[in-house]
Amino acid sequence: MVAADGGNSRVRAQYLPHAKRVDTGITTVAGKFPLTDETRRLLAPRLTEGPNTIIPPKGMGLFTAPHDLGGATAHDGIGVTESEGALMDDTSSYVLWAFGATTSRFPSDVSELPGERLSSATPSPATATRSRPSRATRPRCANTASRGAGGVQDLPPPGPAVPHAEGEGVLLVSPVARRNPGEEGGGMPGVDTLDGLLQAVAEFDTDGYELQVEPAALDRARRSIEESGLLLLGELHGVKENPLVILGLMRHLGLTHLALEWLTDLQPQLEVYRADGTGLDDPLWWLGDGRVTAGHFAMLRAVPGLTVTLFDGGIFTGDWSQRDAVMAERVLAAHAEPALVVAGHAHALTSPTELGLPMGACLASARPSLRSVRIDYGTGSFYNIEPRRVRGYSAGEGLRITDDELVVGLPAFSEATVPHLPVELLRERLDL
DSSP states (O other), X not given: OOOOSOTTOHHHHHHOTTOOOOOXXXXXXXXXXXXXXXXXXXXXXXXXXXXXXXXXXXXXXXEEEEEOOTTOOOSSOOOOOSSTTOOOOOSSOEEEEEEEEEGGGSOTTGGGOOHHHHHHHSOOTTTOOOOOOOGGGSOEEEESSOSSSOEEEEOOOOOOSSOOOTTOOOEEEEEOOOOOTTOTTSSOOXXXXXXXXXXXXXXXXXXXXXXXXXXXXXXXXXXXXXXXXEEEEEEOTTBTTHXXXXXXXXXXXXXXXXXXXXXXXXXXXXXXXXXXXXXXXSGGGGBOSSSSOHHHHHHHTSSTTOEEEEEEOOOOOSOHHHHHHHHHHHHHHTOOOSEEEEEEHHHHOSSOBTTBOOHHHHHHHHOTTOOEEEEEEEEEEEEESEEEEEEOOOSOSEEEEETTEEEEEEEEEOBOOOBBOOHHHHHHHTTO
């Protein structure tokens, strides 16, 4: 049985009475936009073609999903709801939308407001402020390999939860139909055979991309390396150009040490691959989340004398900050410096966020001169479990300084070739 009957689920109350609801501090306002011949003309086509996730810079979020009958009449649909006026039937076409944000951004009586007043209750930039913890309550991170004073250091107050500079446009993220190799739409998506992966690695061009750099930005990145021994790079997993950005930064900075947010259990297999080109049949390479791509394997063989540290232990305790603290400890304990440290955007931030304490904040606590580079994505596709598209905006290409932040602009980007096995096959090979 799949209980999909909402937060006040009667099925959950009956079969799992001990499972209580937990207040996550997030409030969501949802509604339906009826689809008629007249209202369709008011919408962009993509809103009726499939689900969309809109991620604005301020940590709020909007999800939309169409329920489009295409003019047909639904039979045996849910036509009557228990809550009068809830309009959650499925007997006609509509676009479901859900807007979520931290509860503090809404009026205290938001759940009691009638529909016509909800529009005026939507958080605005003037009211959507974040309370910052006092110095006494700020998160702390153990400093195990500090350059300078040791011990535990105070961290700065939380920064933005979403790594986009203030004033930038939103990212519109949506899944796309999975394609077969060679189909129109751009290269191969996730591959599920070893031969297919090795072919993609062989065909990946590590020489055709030249990372443009502004001298002032390169100097700042170089100072991070010289003074802290590290430079962070935050990425969106599953983008084809990610390993080319890594390669470009390492060449400009003369680096031969690289740390990746890959599973530490794969370190022996990685060394085998780098030695003789084998070792890629381990099922842990094939999880499909976009961290591991064909381009990465090609890039790793393009840097002479490269040493690689993998720092994700793969143990998820439910404590996001704890996982990031452990990853930071592994980076510092490797003593492989100077190094470029690559992780997902959320982990590469150097101050606390609403998610918790990122790995970058822990590293910055130990190495105060550490700087982080953010890849500034424009419009394109990426692969994370499935092919997805992003429509955003990037002001320019290459390494630059924007609002006192180091960024690498990628105005246009494409989907990486990602090793990805079906869940059932992964479970079998992992003995789960």
